[in-house]
Amino acid sequence: MPSKTATTLHSDHVIIGGGAGGLLLAARLGRRLGPDRVLLVDRAVTHIWKPSLHEIVAGTRDSHQDALPYPMLARRNGFRFALGELAALDAEGRRLTLAPVLDANGEVIAPERVVTFRRLILATGAGTNLFGTKGADAHTFRIEDADDARRLNRRLTDAFLGAAFSEERVLRISIIGAGPTGVQLAAELDAAHADVVASLAADQHFELELSLLEMAPSILGGQPEAVTRRARTALDRLGVRLLTGTEVTRVRAGSIETSKGKVPADIVIWTAGAKADKINTSLGLKTGKLNQIVVNERLETSATDIWALGDCAEAPGPGERPLPPRAQVAAQQAKYLARVLLAREAGQTAPEPFVFRERGSLISLGREEAVGAVQTGRKGGRLFIEGMIADWLQMSLLLDHHRAILGVRRTVLLALARMLQTGGTGRTRLH
Numbered sequence: 001m002p003s004k005t006a007t008t009l010h011s012d013h014v015i016i017g018g019g020a021g022g023l024l025l026a027a028r029l030g031r032r033l034g035p036d037r038v039l040l041v042d043r044a045v046t047h048i049w050k051p052s053l054h055e056i057v058a059g060t061r062d063s064h065q066d067a068l069p070y071p072m073l074a075r076r077n078g079f080r081f082a083l084g085e086l087a088a089l090d091a092e093g094r095r096l097t098l099a100p101v102l103d104a105n106g107e108v109i110a111p112e113r114v115v116t117f118r119r120l121i122l123a124t125g126a127g128t129n130l131f132g133t134k135g136a137d138a139h140t141f142r143i144e145d146a147d148d149a150r151r152l153n154r155r156l157t158d159a160f161l162g163a164a165f166s167e168e169r170v171l172r173i174s175i176i177g178a179g180p181t182g183v184q185l186a187a188e189l190d191a192a193h194a195d196v197v198a199s200l201a202a203d204q205h206f207e208l209e210l211s212l213l214e215m216a217p218s219i220l221g222g223q224p225e226a227v228t229r230r231a232r233t234a235l236d237r238l239g240v241r242l243l244t245g246t247e248v249t250r251v252r253a254g255s256i257e258t259s260k261g262k263v264p265a266d267i268v269i270w271t272a273g274a275k276a277d278k279i280n281t282s283l284g285l286k287t288g289k290l291n292q293i294v295v296n297e298r299l300e301t302s303a304t305d306i307w308a309l310g311d312c313a314e315a316p317g318p319g320e321r322p323l324p325p326r327a328q329v330a331a332q333q334a335k336y337l338a339r340v341l342l343a344r345e346a347g348q349t350a351p352e353p354f355v356f357r358e359r360g361s362l363i364s365l366g367r368e369e370a371v372g373a374v375q376t377g378r379k380g381g382r383l384f385i386e387g388m389i390a391d392w393l394q395m396s397l398l399l400d401h402h403r404a405i406l407g408v409r410r411t412v413l414l415a416l417a418r419m420l421q422t423g424g425t426g427r428t429r430l431h
């Protein structure tokens with residue numbers, strides 16, 4: 001076998017991370033500057049919109065159908081793509097290193113590569129914050145990428161089937177963190193239980209005991225009161241046990257120890273808190289306490305011509321607090337940075353500093369239902385919505401993301417293909 005020697009790549013604009021923010025930026029720059037001047041690097045071969053991961057967990061969304069290959073996206077949007085994981089950065093020397101890519105057997109399929117650049121944009125996202133909780137690493141599932149979502153989907157599918165044949169006929173699932181992900185997942189799992197039980201003989205029916213644990217006094221922190229209240233009512237109706245004001249102190253196999261006592265659990269899913277990768281602290285850039293790269297109001301890092309956006313960046317928000325890790329923030333920052341970089345190319349003055357505009361948020365509650373509040377204007381008015389309209393708007397966020405990277409025609413075709421498939425087989429969960 002030929003030896004795999006290190007190679008060097010160069011691009012004027014290098015973007016690391018092709019998620020909700022990085023891919024949008026690569027597409028906007030690529031369409032204007034072309035493949036010789038824009039390079040996107042990601043450690044995965046396919047792109048999945050992260051806010052839809054809980055649907056992959058529940059099995060309502062097919063991860064293979066929804067995963068868009070980066071090489072196809074690169075061709076369509078005029079950028080180059082390199083598979084690889086950022087391993088080191090020499091900010092002054094304007095070069096970075098990508099770790100070798102290994103196959104499933106640990107064999108090197110692509111060697112370590114050096115990438116030189118004029119401008120670098122870091123958009124590597126963030127993982128979960130376990131807050132140093134004992135046992136959490138070993139005994140909880142997290143949903144950080146499509147592989148995690150598929151793994152958890154398989155575990156849940158097995159557990160649902162196993163529960164139908166168990167003596168006790170009970171499956172206990174605990175979700176730690178009652179933010180949007182935890183709440184949406186609880187609703188999806190309840191709906192999955194209803195679907196599965198409906199397909200079983202009466203003597204195989206089993207109970208699903210769902211608990212949602214949250215350290216804060218209320219669920220969906222930061223959401224308008226009306227949204228929190230409706231979501232709480234919906235979860236009560238579904239029989240989800242809400243344990244707010246509850247601190248998780250330890251996770252063991254089969255149970256969770258909390259400030260309010262022990263909670264038995266066959267499966268524990270951790271959705272609370274975000275924390276960026278430790279590698280950020282070794283890049284020679286200023287970082288914050290959640291390992292995020294500190295940026296100013298123009299998304300500039302502490303090094304010249306290096307920017308960061310999305311979940312991996314600690315960007316100033318209103319008041320003293322940094323902007324939250326949300327897809328909406330990442331997308332708006334990507335659009336802003338595209339304007340900044342294209343203005344530089346054209347020798348024009350840079351746009352005004354970045355200002356995040358809250359567009360509202362939507363919480364899907366399983367069974368084709370959702371609640372949310374959308375911004376009605378720049379003055380901060382909010383419109384409360386629920387039911388089918390909110391569910392439809394929730395789906396339109398994904399369509400909007402696809403439109404930005406695939407164009408209108410392909411987005412319509414993809415949506416139609418999905419509708420035809422669900423029309424043919426019905427909407428199924430944990431199948």
Ligand SMILES: Cc1cc2nc3c(=O)[nH]c(=O)nc-3n(C[C@H](O)[C@H](O)[C@H](O)COP(=O)(O)OP(=O)(O)OC[C@H]3O[C@@H](n4cnc5c(N)ncnc54)[C@H](O)[C@@H]3O)c2cc1C
Binds near residue numbers: 049124180
């Ligand atoms: C289950 C779930 C549900 C969510 N629901 C919502 C929601 O309803 N609304 C909302 O606004 N937000 C939601 N979020 C948050 C939202 O998904 C993130 O805020 C958003 O995806 C951040 O975008 P990003 O571009 O910063 O990072 P990401 O979208 O996370 O993308 C990061 C990319 O970087 C790549 N990468 C990481 N490290 C490296 C490396 N070292 N080298 C190369 N590539 C790397 C990854 O493969 C990935 O493609 C949800 C998140 C989860 C997990």
